[in-house]
Amino acid sequence: MTDPRDIMPDRRRPPRPGVPKDVTFPDYFEHTLANGIKVIVYEDHSLPIAAVNVVTRGGSYFDGAQPGLASMSAELLTKGTATRSATDVVEEIEFLGGSIGSGAGWDSMSVGISILARHLENAMDVLADTVRQPSFPAEEVERVREQRLTDILQSKSSPSSLAYERFNAAVYGSHPYGLPQDGTTASVTALQPEQLHTFHERRFVAGNMFITAVGDVTPDAMVEMATRLFGDMDGSAIAPPEETAVGLPATRLVQVVDRPSAVQSSILIGHTGIARDHDEFIAVYLLNMLLGGYFGSRLNLNLREDKGYTYGAHAHFDARKQPGPFAAGAEVRNEVTDRAIEEILYEMERIRETPVDPEELEKVKNYVTGSFPLQIETAAQVAQRIVTIEIYGLGKEYYNTFNSRILALTADDIQRTARKWLQPSRAAIVAAGRGNLLRNTLERFGPVELFDAEGGRIPNVESQAQDT
C-alpha cells in the first residue's frame, strides 16, 4: 500500500523558503553634455519599447502667488510649438502608437514619450520641439483654462479632493504646499499666456535639466540624439529656494468640510512631515509602513480587519524638497467617523509610547526588503527611481544601500523616530462629510470649524445660540 504521506502534502505549516538570489538596483549609464544637461540611460532590451523623459528641477513650489502656474505651463508644452499645432503634436505621436505627456510635480516639470523603439527617433524630434519651442497659443491656453476650471468645479464634489484641499490649507496655510497644484478658480482665471511662457523659459535651462531614457535604447544613440536636439541649449543651474519652515500648531485643529449628501466621511489626520533628502527618511519610511503603509499595517488591521469601519486605512509621508505633509486617513461610514478618528490617534500614540515587538518589526522589514526586486521589475519602475535619485540628489548607490539601512533599524530607532515625527496631539484632523452630524460628534477632539466646498467658513449657528 502507498503511504498516504506520499500523496498527501503536509499542509500544517508553511514550507521553508528556497535560497534567495541577490538583486541589486541596475546599473545605468550617465553622461553630461557640454552645456550641463545630464543624459541617463537604462538599457532593457527585453521588449521593443522605450520611454524618454526630459526633466527640469523645480515645480509647483515656485508657483508663488499664482497656484497652477507650473502645472499649467507644463501642460501647455504639448499644445503647440513654433512648427507644430497642438493637433500635429498629438497626431504624430499617437499615429505611431505612442503617447506624449507633460506635467509638473512639486519639485520638477517634465515632458515624456513612451513608444515602440523603432519609432523613437521620429518621436524624439516632436519631444524636443515641445521642450524647446512651445508657443503657448492663446486659443490653446483658453482650452486648457476651461478644462481646468471645470476640473476644479468637479473636485468640489469629490470627497477625497475636498478633504485633501482642506487638510493642506490647515497644515500649511500660505506656504506653497498649502495651495492646490492645479490652481484655484481665481488663479486659473487670471493666468496669462505670457506668464506661462516666461515660467517655461526660466525653468527649462540646460543647467537645470536632465534626460532619462529607459528600455530598448542604447547610450550611444541617446547621447547622439540628445546632443543634436538639446546640445545647443544654455543657462546655468537655478539655486533651490531657502527652506521656509512651517511649524506645528500648538494644539489640535478640527476642521470639517460640509458635504450634505455624503454617505461616508473622508478623514485625514496629520501635520508637516519630512524632506526627501533627510537622513532620517529611511527610518520614517519604515515607521510609516508599520503604521499605515501596507495591508498588514496597524491602521488597516485595526480599522478594516478588526472593526470593519473602512475598505482601507492608510498613512503616508509625502516627502519633497521641503518637509511635505504626513497624513493618516480612511473613508468610513458616517456613524463611525468619531470612533475611526479615535483609533487613528490611538495608533499614532501607541507607536510612540510602546516599542514595536520583534516579530512585527521583523515582518515589516521582510516586506520592505523582500519586495525590492518587485519594485524594479519594469523599465518604467526603474526610471521612476532614477528620477527620484536625480531630483533629490540621493546618489547612485541609494537604492543599493536602502535594504541594509532598513535592516539596521531597531525597535528603539522606531520609537525615537515616532516620537520625533508623529505628533497626534498637535495634528490637524480633517473630515469631509455631513457637517450637521460631524460638528457634534467631533467636538470631543477640539473646537470644530466648519467649511463649505469652496473653502468658506460656515458659522456655527448652534454654539452661537448657546453662547447668548
Next chain:
Amino acid sequence: MSGINIMYEEYDLANGLHVILHQDRSLPIVAINLWYHVGSKNEHDGETGFAHLFEHMMFQGSENVPANMHFHHVQSAGGTLNASTSFDRTNYYETLPAHQLELGLWLESDRMNSLAVTEQTLETQRNVVMEERRSRYDNQPYGTMLMELFARAYKMQPYRWPTIGSMADIQSATLEQVRAFHRMYYRPENATLCLAGDFELSSAQALIEKYFASIRNNDGEMYRPFVHEPPQTTQVRDYVYDSIPLPGLVVGMHIPDMNAPDFIPLDILSYILTSGESSRFYRKFVYEARIAQSILSFAYDLELPGLFIFRLIAQQGKTPEMLESMLWKELDDVRRNGVTESELQKAKNRIETMFVRAVSSLQSRADLLNSFRVLAGDAALLNVHRERIHAVTREDVQRAAATYLTEHNATCLHYLPYPKKSSEQ
C-alpha cells in the same frame, strides 16, 4: 507587429486543475495567478454581491492558515497580493521573490482545499464590503453610472446587477452560503493556475502536483447561466439624479460576446473613437465643439453578450441633450461613411503598443494567459488575438458600427445634478 510571442506550457492535473507555466528568468520573481470561473453572473437575484463578498472571505482563514495570516505570510516573504471579482470570473494573485514560490502554492492550495470562516469574520467583511461599495460607488460622483446603465439595459441576463451587489443582499449573506459557494465553485476543475517568472519547469510541476493534486472535486452541477436577452427593438431612456456639479450621459448598445467575430472590430472602433487626444470623438466633442469635459468608450468584453458603452461628462453650461444629439449625429457619420485607413492603422498601432506595455509585468502576463484560457477557451488565443486585430478592415469596422451602434439598440441615461434646494437649517 512587434512579433512578441508569449511562450508557455500547459497541462491538466488528474483532478482537472488547468496549469499554465510561463518561464522568464530575467529577475528572481514569480507571479502566481489563480482564476476561478465564477463571478457575479453565477449569482441569483436576491443574493447579489455574493461572489465578491466570498472573495473577501478567502482571506479569512483556511484549515492551516488562520484569518489574516494569508496576507501576513505573503507580505512577510516580501510579496504583494490581491484578488478581484468581475461579472465572469474571480482571480487571486501574488507576486513573490522566486525562492518563495512554494509558500504561495501552499497558501493558494490550502484555501482551495478548505475554508475556516466564522460568524465574526463574516460580519466584519460584510461591513468592509459595504464600505467598499460606498467608497467606490455611492459616495463617488458618477460612481453609479455603469450599474444604473446595466440595470436598465438588461432585462434577463445576470449582468443586470452589479458585482458589488446590493446593500440588502450583502447584509443578509450567511455563513452556510459561504461554505456552499466554496464547495460549489472553488474546485480544481473550475480553476486555472498560471505561474510566470523565474522557476525550473520540473520543480514547479512537482510542487504544483504536491499541493494541488490531492484536492478533490465536489459533486453537484455548477450553476452556469446561459441567458441571452431577446434583441432590443426600442430605445430605453431614463435619468438619474446624483451629487454632481455637471450633467453626464451614459449610453450602452447591445453587442455580441467577447468571442464573437464582430467583437474585435467593435473593440478597434472604440480606440478610433475615444482613445487618445487625437481620436475622432475626443477631438470633436472635447477639443473642437468643447461640449464635453471628458469622453470615453469601450466594448465591454464579457462571456455573455455585453455592451458598447459611451460615457460623457458635459462641459459647463452644456446639457445631456446636446451631448446626445451630437453623439447620434457623429455615429450616423461612422455608420454611413466608416472610418479612414489612417484612423484604423493608428488604432492598431496603439493596441500593439499597449500590449507591449501590458506584458512588461509578469503578473499581467499571467493574468492575460488565464484570461484567454478561461474566457476564450484557449491561452494560445493571446498570441492569435493580435493577428486577428491586424486583419480587421475598414469594412469590418463600418459594418459593426452600422449593425450595433444604433438608436433602437441603445439604453440612454442622463445624469443630472440634484436640483438646488432652498437652504436647509
